[in-house]
Ligand code: SF4
């Protein structure tokens with residue numbers, strides 16, 4: 001890490017933004033028309049069912065288009081493009097500043113309306129995951145019985161999820177006051193009796209933050225320095241000893257709410273100041289060129305526009321990966337919008353590339369020994385490669401957390417994660433068609 005500066009730099013407001021309407025949890029519908037003028041912070045898209053967070057305009061300007069655009073999750077997404085009118089103006093607020101937070105129900109509604117999206121992708125949005133059963137919309141119970149279970153553990157995760165990514169470290173060191181302000185609000189909404197901050201084993205916490213955590217009754221748990229212990233199923237098991245049922249289980253099914261420290265630090269801005277979510281905090285890295293920057297960008301800033309302000313800028317990219325080197329997707333277009341879930345953008349040159357081969361498995365067993373979910377990656381990837389998707393599903397394909405360790409250790413460099421993602425996508429697509 002050396003002299004990595006953890007202080008984020010705020011990039012200038014861009015001339016355009018592209019805000020995706022499709023997320024892994026579902027899609028939202030635009031509530032603005034092409035040609036309409038919008039204020040910064042104005043709601044531009046909403047979920048008719050009131051479950052998914054709104055999408056807020058991150059700059060003031062004119063809606064230039066609503067159309068498919070290269071998306072941050074490796075595929076096209078219907079998106080709203082806003083072109084800046086350069087006027088700025090007073091940003092829209094969720095309520096007048098100085099007001100005290102309202103009822104818990106109102107606070108959950110504000111979190112959803114703010115457009116706050118977490119760095120991690122969960123099956124349910126924040127306002128649902130941290131709501132104790134009495135605050136959860138009863139309409140959800142028939143579909144998600146897990147939400148009936150009281151939350152007894154609240155885990156604020158301050159440990160980065162994958163090697164090379166230091167976003168949460170940056171938050172711990174630069175947003176301590178915001179984290180402390182968010183804790184009582186989140187604790188009250190969740191009703192959790194035990195609140196834990198997880199950090200990596202070598203993390204040094206600022207004295208003020210440590211004192212504030214003690215006063216707030218938050219326990220600090222240090223995680224072993226071993227990837228992928230900070231991914232949700234393993235994190236929950238490490239902290240509580242509980243195993244999340246798979247496939248498709250969520251921490252809520254074992255009475256736990258997990259959220260990252262960045263989200264915790266953003267909650268007070270929404271609930272105490274009425275600020276909609278218009279900015280994303282990201283890491284931009286080109287490790288072989290010693291480039292590492294933390295930046296604040298307007299949500300939906302295009303990667304190619306952000307790069308104009310990164311100095312030195314990464315050179316000769318042969319591959320660009322969003323969401324980190326182990327868990328991310330390679331991008332096919334530098335016009336991809338940067339959003340909070342982008343988390344970290346990695347630039348690799350030709351010399352950095354790990355090339356996967358179309359070689360047969362030599363049955364060495366290394367992937368099986370290394371899989372943290374106790375799967376058989378060799379067999380699962382083979383089944384997906386030859387289109388035997390049901391067989392892969394029967395062998396717990398959906399328990400795979402896509403940590404990438406199996407591909408990393410494979411001596412013949414089989415593209416196992418790619419094959420398993422392909423299998424999952426094929427199974428999901430065939431279900432949607434039915
Ligand atoms: S990516 Fe590979 S090692 Fe990781 S959980 Fe999936 S099968 Fe196991």
Ligand code: SF4
Pocket residue numbers: 360361362363364365366367368377378406409410411412413414
């Ligand atoms: S590590 Fe690679 S070669 Fe070894 S068993 Fe797994 S898939 Fe086969």
